Amino acid sequence: MRSRLEVLRPIAAIALAAVFFFPIYIVVMGMLKPADKIQSSPLGLPLQPTGENLGAVLGRSDGLFWSALLNSVQITVLSVVLLTLLSAMLAHYLVRSHALWTKPAMLVLLAGLMIPPAVILQPVTQVLGAAGLMNSVVGVVASNVAYYLPFGVFVFSGFVGTVPVEIEEAASIDGASRFRLFWQVVFPIMRPAAASVMIFLGVWVWNDFLTPLIILGPEAGTTVTVGVYRSVGEYSTNFGTLYAFSFLASLPVLLFFVALQKQFVAGLTAGSVK
Amino acid sequence: MLRRVREFSGFALPGLFLYGVLVLVPIVWTVVLGFTDRNRFAAETNWVGLQQFQRLLEDDQFWLVLKNTFVVTAIVVVVPNVVGLALALLLNRETRLYRLLRAVFFTPVILSGIVVSVIWQSVLRPDGVLNAVLVDAGVTDAPRWLSDPGIALFSISGILCWQLLGFCVVVYLAGLNAVPQELYEAAIVDGAGWWRRFGSITWPMIASSVTINTVMLLISGFKVYEHILVLTNGGPGRNTTASIAFDVIEKGVRGDRIGFAAAEATIMLGIIVLLSAVVLRLLQRREVNL
Secondary structure, three states: OHHHHHHHHHHHHHHHHHHHHHHHHHHHHHHOOOHHHHHHOOOOOOOOOOOHHHHHHHOOOOOHHHHHHHHHHHHHHHHHHHHHHHHHHHHHHHHHOOOOOHHHHHHHHHHHHHOOHHHHHHHHHHHHHHOOOOOOHHHHHHHHHHHHHHHHHHHHHHHHOOOOHHHHHHHHHOOOOHHHHHHHHHHHHOHHHHHHHHHHHHHHHHHOOHHHHHHHOHHHOOOHHHHHHHHHHHOOOOHHHHHHHHHHHHHHHHHHHHHOHHHHHHHHHHOOOO | OHHHHHHHHHHHHHHHHHHHHHHHHHHHHHHHHOOEOOOOOOOOOOEOOOHHHHHHHOOHHHHHHHHHHHHHHHHHHHHHHHHHHHHHHHOOOOOHHHHHHHHHHHHHHHOOHHHHHHHHHHHHOOOOHHHHHHHHOOOOOOOOOOOOOOOHHHHHHHHHHHHHHHHHHHHHHHHHHOOOHHHHHHHHHOOOOHHHHHHHHHHHHOHHHHHHHHHHHHHHHHOOOHHHHHHOOOOOOOOOOOOHHHHHHHHHHOOOOHHHHHHHHHHHHHHHHHHHHHHHHHHHHHHHOO
16 A cells, blocks of 8 residues: 555656646747747647747847846846845844844844835835936845845844854954954854855846836836836737747746755755754 | 944944835835825825825725735635645655656746746637647637636636745755654554644644745735736726735836825735734744644
């Protein structure tokens, strides 16, 4: 009885995964087919695969894909680097400081984990407008850093506790400034936390839609994710090109995932088994 | 003293300043705007007290988008949690095959909501893949998945479940791995069956995974926006699939009724604070009881 169930396990698992993956299969195959084949045989393999859909996106006369890619890379890299640095330092400060205000400050920060962007977006555009940062990459980065800071602080603050206080005290007796102490002693110990913060925020910021749509606006170009949305209207009859744009927009994140799969899972689960 | 000021301004100030200016101030600003008649195209803004809230509560459309939001959130909290746990139990083996299958289920988690919507549109549009298969199988009037007002909201909920499922699977797998194997061995010696072992060992031991997944699903379901924008744009008809986040953005951020949308956003904020507090309290009590 028991062994019969074990025989069924891989069969059931593969069958469920195949059904689950089916929509992605349709889009990836569709991308490699000429337009008429997408409609006439959506399920079949592309027997004569064509690169014309991918070529059409990459070779657009307005260069939309490439300018969107440049925006996405700039926004993601700047946001993730700044977020990692600022949230690591803030978490360390809040956990280690004995001042009375740090506990309430931590609570106010963590409450920010649950605020939906829709609630604050309108005033955020006003603040950025007043600072002259609307329709700019810097404006999107500033708003990302503020919005995702609670997540970074949340992850790092769980990790600061694992850094032995004795190490920090010993180093500070030796006369190291708090900055040197942090960067040379504490931050290296928190590297696993930094890895999961960077992985998560990298994916979230790359996929973010609403913030770049509103803050970047059409004036300052788009990101690849917003580009896919704009293509939905534009290519409403040409699905192959839409699929190709979606695929190319997701490709960096997919490659990142394949390369760092172990760290992805480790980062995701670091908080869940505590 | 000087040293402490310098440390504060170096370590804490940059982050706290950005968070204050671009999160805390906007929250307060939204609440304040909810008491005004601010409109993008009106020259002046007047204080109108509770008038916007009163109009909201008397507006059938508000209750409709609120109901839609709760339907989506309820489905999204329950389905990926249950199916995710079942899949985690199925995939809880350490061979290359199962690692590959886990990656398959995780893939939609790292895709953007916009791309996921494009993918599902190819399957669900009237002449899409699913209906082509149904027609081939002899179904004469295949459902209009995204344009039938009785179905569209459930299609959107299902797509969200599909996207979030892999997250739950991975979190549950980590929870299952952390259960000491000796407990199972002892239970088998005592003659406990599969269900008994699940109920008395597995389920209580994965309490923190249940908490994480439930909170994540709750927040994701409640703020649903992109999927609606791409797949139905709130329709068919008026607001049949619009969520509260969708309504706030369409009216206040992309539209001109800033005061009205701010009042709606304030209610949204109140609900999410209340929901999170209740859910966290309930789930953590279960964890503590162990």
